[in-house]
Amino acid sequence: MSSAQSENGSQVPTLEDVAARAGVSTATVSRCLNTPDRVSTLTRDRVMAAVRELGYAPNFGARALAAKRTNTFGAIIPTMENAIFARGLQAFQEELGKHGITLLVASSSYSPELEEEQIRALIARGADALLLIGHDRTDKSYALLQQRNIPHVVAWAFDPSQSRLSIGFDNNKAMRALTREVLNLGHRSIAIISGLREGNDRARERARGALQEMATAGIPETDVPVIETHYGISNGADAFRKIMQDTPRPTAVLCGNDVLAAGALSSARQMGLRVPEDVSITGFDDIEIADIVTPPLTTVHVPHREMGRGAARLLLALSRGEIPGPSIELDAKVKWGESLGPVPEA
Amino acid sequence: MSSAQSENGSQVPTLEDVAARAGVSTATVSRCLNTPDRVSTLTRDRVMAAVRELGYAPNFGARALAAKRTNTFGAIIPTMENAIFARGLQAFQEELGKHGITLLVASSSYSPELEEEQIRALIARGADALLLIGHDRTDKSYALLQQRNIPHVVAWAFDPSQSRLSIGFDNNKAMRALTREVLNLGHRSIAIISGLREGNDRARERARGALQEMATAGIPETDVPVIETHYGISNGADAFRKIMQDTPRPTAVLCGNDVLAAGALSSARQMGLRVPEDVSITGFDDIEIADIVTPPLTTVHVPHREMGRGAARLLLALSRGEIPGPSIELDAKVKWGESLGPVPEA
DNA sequence: CCAGACGATGCAAGCGCTTACATTTGCGTC
DNA sequence: GACGCAAATGTAAGCGCTTGCATCGTCTGG
Numbered sequence: 069m070s071s072a073q074s075e076n077g078s079q080v081p082t083l084e085d086v087a088a089r090a091g092v093s094t095a096t097v098s099r100c101l102n103t104p105d106r107v108s109t110l111t112r113d114r115v116m117a118a119v120r121e122l123g124y125a126p127n128f129g130a131r132a133l134a135a136k137r138t139n140t141f142g143a144i145i146p147t148m149e150n151a152i153f154a155r156g157l158q159a160f161q162e163e164l165g166k167h168g169i170t171l172l173v174a175s176s177s178y179s180p181e182l183e184e185e186q187i188r189a190l191i192a193r194g195a196d197a198l199l200l201i202g203h204d205r206t207d208k209s210y211a212l213l214q215q216r217n218i219p220h221v222v223a224w225a226f227d228p229s230q231s232r233l234s235i236g237f238d239n240n241k242a243m244r245a246l247t248r249e250v251l252n253l254g255h256r257s258i259a260i261i262s263g264l265r266e267g268n269d270r271a272r273e274r275a276r277g278a279l280q281e282m283a284t285a286g287i288p289e290t291d292v293p294v295i296e297t298h299y300g301i302s303n304g305a306d307a308f309r310k311i312m313q314d315t316p317r318p319t320a321v322l323c324g325n326d327v328l329a330a331g332a333l334s335s336a337r338q339m340g341l342r343v344p345e346d347v348s349i350t351g352f353d354d355i356e357i358a359d360i361v362t363p364p365l366t367t368v369h370v371p372h373r374e375m376g377r378g379a380a381r382l383l384l385a386l387s388r389g390e391i392p393g394p395s396i397e398l399d400a401k402v403k404w405g406e407s408l409g410p411v412p413e414a
Numbered sequence: 415m416s417s418a419q420s421e422n423g424s425q426v427p428t429l430e431d432v433a434a435r436a437g438v439s440t441a442t443v444s445r446c447l448n449t450p451d452r453v454s455t456l457t458r459d460r461v462m463a464a465v466r467e468l469g470y471a472p473n474f475g476a477r478a479l480a481a482k483r484t485n486t487f488g489a490i491i492p493t494m495e496n497a498i499f500a501r502g503l504q505a506f507q508e509e510l511g512k513h514g515i516t517l518l519v520a521s522s523s524y525s526p527e528l529e530e531e532q533i534r535a536l537i538a539r540g541a542d543a544l545l546l547i548g549h550d551r552t553d554k555s556y557a558l559l560q561q562r563n564i565p566h567v568v569a570w571a572f573d574p575s576q577s578r579l580s581i582g583f584d585n586n587k588a589m590r591a592l593t594r595e596v597l598n599l600g601h602r603s604i605a606i607i608s609g610l611r612e613g614n615d616r617a618r619e620r621a622r623g624a625l626q627e628m629a630t631a632g633i634p635e636t637d638v639p640v641i642e643t644h645y646g647i648s649n650g651a652d653a654f655r656k657i658m659q660d661t662p663r664p665t666a667v668l669c670g671n672d673v674l675a676a677g678a679l680s681s682a683r684q685m686g687l688r689v690p691e692d693v694s695i696t697g698f699d700d701i702e703i704a705d706i707v708t709p710p711l712t713t714v715h716v717p718h719r720e721m722g723r724g725a726a727r728l729l730l731a732l733s734r735g736e737i738p739g740p741s742i743e744l745d746a747k748v749k750w751g752e753s754l755g756p757v758p759e760a
Numbered sequence: 761c762c763a764g765a766c767g768a769t770g771c772a773a774g775c776g777c778t779t780a781c782a783t784t785t786g787c788g789t790c
Numbered sequence: 791g792a793c794g795c796a797a798a799t800g801t802a803a804g805c806g807c808t809t810g811c812a813t814c815g816t817c818t819g820g
Contacts, residue, residue, distance in 0.1 A: 129478035130806035362708035476776035
């Protein structure tokens with residue numbers, strides 16, 4: 069009877085309408101939609117026809133309420149403003165799509181507090197499982213996930229010291245490898261433009277890795293200028309300009325990611341500095357931008373797609389109640405461009 | 415009684431639990447959450463305390479089901495892979511946020527069929543209103559929106575020939591303006607790298623605008639090589655490489671957007687061509703990338719943020735049942751970089 | 761020819777919330 | 791001190807769907 073008055077015309081059709089039209093019960097219609105093989109071919113055809121004729125689409129809220137699951141996963145990434153997470157997320161989504169799962173994306177602007185809110189929001193919306201970036205977040209966030217028993221996996225970071233399920237690469241290790249290359253080319257006066265480290269373990273580990281490697285080479289941490297700034301091209305540009313006023317002027321600048329490096333590069337050009345003849349610049353992430361700036365960046369290649377796909381699989385397994393294997397460490401290797409060269413002659 | 419058995423421990427608390435704990439009825443709790451001023455301060459405090467203690471969060475599905483609205487808007491953009499829509503969407507989201515509305519984003523990969531699916535999905539999820547990009551979409555999509563009576567607005571395009579509510583700029587007009595500048599600099603041998611035009615009115619209007627303007631200058635359409643390709647840096651690069659093998663070789667290449675232009679630029683570098691001395695390249699959109707490539711792109715500045723904010727306001731008005739004004743045309747002006755120069759001496 | 765089994769379908773009880781309507785309470789008035 | 795009104799709160803009817811359980815044929819084997 070619900071929309072029996074749907075003579076009204078622009079009422080949204082409900083299961084009941086479909087059932088009436090097909091001459092079956094709502095239960096049967098529901099089965100047709102969810103478990104088609106539990107219904108005879110004949111009825112199924114009739115029901116499907118009714119569905120089509122009415123333009124019926126199930127009401128998501130009602131379905132979630134009754135079934136207690138939504139076939140929806142959530143992902144909270146720090147930012148959508150640049151393409152850092154785009155490729156990985158794309159792969160994540162593709163993999164979920166294969167399994168009929170919808171992805172809801174939210175962004176936290178690199179703020180653990182905002183992220184907590186987003187977690188809450190996604191849970192409220194019924195996300196069956198969550199993809200999170202990095203390990204840093206409020207205790208409350210973790211408490212929430214545990215209390216609600218929401219399967220989740222951490223990506224973009226593999227940290228041997230963390231026990232929770234994750235898939236990613238070791239930011240520290242990767243940055244050390246890159247730094248080693250820089251040192252090998254003779255650089256000793258090196259500066260770092262890092263992303264904001266608070267609440268961002270990836271940024272922190274990258275910076276720490278660089279400093280550790282330099283320390284190993286006999287460069288004390290106190291000799292290394294570090295500027296911290298929000299990821300963003302113009303921030304990278306500003307930071308670079310500032311850092312190049314130091315004495316001694318660094319011969320190489322390690323950037324926390326490609327976005328910062330791209331900014332640094334454009335500053336260098338404006339300042340009339342040649343890269344890498346006058347100063348070397350490195351990035352991290354190997355996003356598309358790394359290839360199109362001039363010169364192409366020497367950076368760290370991150371297995372974005374592999375990570376996204378892998379994260380999806382882990383989450384899928386978790387949400388089915390399976391216990392997936394341990395955390396997965398992927399490789400992140402130095403990728404040579406042209407922005408890193410030997411130290412300039414004095 | 416619902417989770418009276420929640421002795422269980424890890425049950426999700428419901429309104430009823432909160433009500434029991436605060437010693438009031440569920441109705442009162444609901445009011446506390448939705449219309450706090452209709453409840454006495456005393457009870458409100460007690461209820462809120464219970465909410466906090468229990469870590470209660472309303473069940474979205476149930477709420478949507480009962481209230482018949484979700485305070486959720488949807489947006490379907492063609493792609494998240496590059497930053498074309500990022501800034502506008504950000505502004506859109508910020509504006510909605512101010513009004514307590516959550517944004518759900520989906521992407522259609524520039525496919526009208528996929529978009530239709532996404533529209534359906536967002537509607538099923540209860541989106542109260544939708545933001546759409548451009549006018550091109552399947553009849554069914556429009557039928558759906560009308561049938562369900564979903565407020566919606568078209569952005570990124572202002573087309574005087576279209577009657578539906580929109581906010582954006584005139585792609586055709588803007589591209590004509592840019593083309594005029596190119597012609598003014600003496601270029602006569604001009605090629606176009608366009609985005610795929612089918613199902614994409616923005617791409618179509620941009621290409622058409624360029625061709626029209628050239629026609630006005632006496633260059634017949636048949637003399638203008640046009641390559642169509644999916645937006646993407648490497649596609650732009652490939653297209654450019656191909657187009658530069660034409661005879662006569664174009665002295666200027668108009669790209670459908672900055673992403674294609676960035677690709678073209680990197681191809682040019684690889685081919686040893688100087689920009690703009692040997693060949694001029696233009697973009698469209700003025701996204702961040704336009705500034706950081708070498709040389710910075712001459713492009714068309716698009717008022718991303720203004721468009722996003724405006725779209726949000728229109729949609730908010732619509733969803734409140736107000737009738738907003740007519741469609742809004744914003745300006746998109748040529749922005750000079752260094753990638754467009756005079757035609758090279760013969 | 762009938763008991764038993766099984767596949768297809770219907771019945772109806774919720775899922776957790778909002779909200780119209782009913783009820784109670786507390787005040788100010790005369 | 792009784793009355794009326796408004797504010798505060800409670801009652802209960804759904805919102806549209808899923809699903810455990812009951813029912814009904816139909817088919818099979820003895």
